[in-house]
Amino acid sequence: MELWLIFSKLILIGYLAFSIIHSVVPNASWVVFSILLYLCINVSIYIVKKEIFKKIILFLAIIHILISFYMVHPLFILLLPLNICELATYFIHKKFGLFILVTMPVLLIDDQIRYQYGLAGAFSLLVFIMATMLVTKIENQEAQLDKLRKDLQKLSKNLNENKEFIKQSEYTFKLEERNRLAQVFHDKIGHAMTGALIQMEAAKRLLNTDQGKSGELLQNAINISKEGIENIRTTLKNLKPKAEQMGINRLKLFIEEFSDKHSIQIPLVYQGNIETITPIQWKIIQENVTEALTNALKYAQATVISIELQVLNTMIRVEVKDNGRGVQKITKGLGIIGMEERTAAINGTIIVDGTDGFSVTMLLPVK
16 A cells, blocks of 8 residues: 555645746745655654654654745645545544545635646545555455464364374274184183183093093084184184175275375266176276276376276276367377287277377176
8 A cells, every 4th residue: 555655645746846837936945845845754754663753753844845835835735635645544444534634625726727626636645545454355355364374273173183083993893803803712712712622621631531431522612723713713703894895995095195195076976786807807906997097197187087886797897087178099008018918908999089188997797
C-alpha cells in the first residue's frame, strides 16, 4: 500500500511542478522549497513505525499543504486529498466519510482550480480505496495461508501419531500371536510329547519282565506321538495363509505404496476365482505389474493407471492401462522384452497397445 501512495504522490507532485513551470511564478524558490519540504515530511511518514508519530506527521503535512496553498501557490491544494485519506483512515472506516472529507475543500478554493482539485481528489480517493482493498485482500490471504499451515501441521502431527499407533499395534499383535502360539504348543503338543515320553519310559522298564504290557505302552506312545504330529500339522496349516490371499494382498499393498509415493491414482479391480492362480503366476503378475507401472510413470505422463485382473474359464487376464499420451509406433525396450520373457516362461502372452493411452495385457493359462 505504501508504494501505491508514494507513486501517487509523485504523480501529483510532477503534475504540480509541470503546471507551475508553465506559469509565471514570482517566488519560484519558495515553490521548490515547499515541494522539497513536502517530500521530506511524507518520506518520514513511512520511516517511523509508531502510529502516533505517523498521525502527527500526517497532520503536519496537511498544515504544510494549507500554508503553501495560501502563501506559495494555489495548486499545492492538489496534494491535500491523499494526505487527508491517510490521516482519516485512522478515525473513519467508511468510504462515504472519506468522500465527504476529500470534497469539503472544494468550498474553500477558487473556481479556477476547482476542476483540477476535483480530478486530483477523485484520483487520490480511487488510489487510496484500491490500495486499501488490495492490502485487505493480501491480509486475508495471509490469514488463510497461516490457517492452512497450522491445519497442515496438525494433520502431519496426527498422521505421525497414527503411524506410531499402527506400529505399536502391530508390535502388540505380534507379541500376542507369539504368546498364543506358545500356549498352543504347550497345551497340545507339549502335553502329547510328555505323555508319549512317560509311556516309553514305562515300556522300557517292563521290557524284560512283561513284554505284553511293554508292547501296549509302546503302542500308546506311538499313538500319542502321531496325534501330536497331527496337531502340529493342523496348527501350521491354519497359520499359513492361502496362496491367493498372499498374492492379492501383496499386490494391493504394492499398489497402495506406489500410489502414495508417486501421488497417482491406481484403481485395482479383480473378479473371478483367484484361487486358481498359482504362486508362480502371482510372482509373474507382480513383476509385470511393477514394470508396467514404472514405465507408465516415466513415459506416459498419466494421471490414472488402472489395473484389471480377471480369472476366466481358460485364462487369466491382467491389464495395466494408463490415460497418458500413448504412442503410435511401439518400440520394445528391455522392460517389455523382460515382461514377454517372464510371461512366456509359464506359457503366457503379452499384448501392448498405445492407441488410447498405453496398455499392457497379460494372458496366462489356467492350470
